[in-house]
Amino acid sequence: MRTQHTLAAQDTHTALQAFTAAALCLPGLVAPALAADQETSFTYGHYQEGHRQLYGANSHFNPIEVESLLGATSLKLGDRATLRINYEQDTWGGATPIASMPLAFGGNGHYTGTQSLVSGATPILVNTEALFDQQLNPVERIGDGNGNETYKTNRQIVDTLSLASPETRQQGDFKLGYEGDAQVLELGGGVSVEDDYVSGFGNANGRWDFNQKLTTLSAGLSYTHSNTYARNDHDASGYITRDHTYDAYTLNPDPNLGGAIIGTGTRQDWSTSLGLSQILNKQAVLEASLAYTRSTGFMENP
Secondary structure, three states, rough: HHHHHHHHHHHHHHHHHHHHHHHOOHHHHHHHOOOOOOEEEEEEEEEEEEEEEEEOOOOOOOOEEEEEEEEEEEEEEOOOOEEEEEEEEEEEEEEEEEEEHHHHOOOOOOOOOOOOOOOOOOOEEEEOOOEEEOOOOEEEEEEOOOEEEEEEEEOOEEEEEEEEEEEEEEEEEEEEEEEEEOEEEEEEEEEEOOOEEEEEEEEEEEEEEEOOEEEEEEEEEEEEEEEEEOOHHHHHHHHOOOOOOOOOOOEEHHHOOOOOEEEEEEEEEEEEEEEEEEEEEOEEEEEEEEEEEEEEEEEOOO
């Protein structure tokens, strides 16, 4: 009988351990891990495209290649405030498409079989010699070198490539946050710098809880100011005209750069948002939001 009582006590103890372990698996019963006062991360990325099919044209350009570095640090400032700092650097270079046109239009200099091209010619329609059949398919004119010409339908699309020299973009930004009992406030800003493009931005966001956190109001505001100072790519000169003037963008030669054509422009972006959510019951939530964005100036990013 003593042996039976001992086994029964052991079985009861084992069962209690099993029930305790099962209970700890329930949500809210396990003590949450404390967040670290400081967190730092680092990310590296690499992207590369394959060679593009130019259908006859021989391009000696390397395909586009991009390397990215991202570092981030998060600091806890007291019990309720946090500061996050990010730094990002992107470097890219290689051949990128600047236009796509039917091969029949001479998209890359109209390959003849004897010409080896190292860059694409202008495929835009600069004359009235583009030919189409009755179904509006592009028609290619083929000459044999003796003055004889034949015509055939050719719907093949081809890219025109332009070589992008290695370029680096650097960006630094921050976000300062405060979390109270019934409100969350964030303030952020940063700057992005390239050789021909500089952009600075700032933003503020807030969230407020009311009615025992059944009602939430959120609002945000952001502003971005960007400047462009870009030298025109000679391979893209056929796509850019100086016959027209624009208020937000100017094309002028720079004597300090050997008379190279420089495009300058300024852009401003304003954005604001307002949102409201209301918990109706356990199964229903009512949400409404409004956002407005206004952009002025030169909209392109070189």
